[in-house]
Amino acid sequence: MKTIKSIIVTASIATAALGLTGCAGMSTQDRNTAVGAGVGAVAGSVLTGGSAVGAVGGAAVGGVIGNQVKSTH
Secondary structure: OHHHHHHHHHHHHHHHHHHHHOOOOOOHHHHHHHHHHHHHHHHHHHHOOOOHHHHHHHHHHHHHHHHHOOOOO
């Protein structure tokens, strides 16, 4: 259980860092897609016990959801 917790923390920090630095020239929809894919990958991996297939599936679903989210700005 401790290993899963450390993986979650590491993945969350990496996702946040990439989200903050890699999105400077992206549109809002592109940023939402990237963030959704990152969050989906982490969630998919956690929900499937670290499965790579779960991470890829989560990234795909998260990316689609992030792409469809409309910004209010």
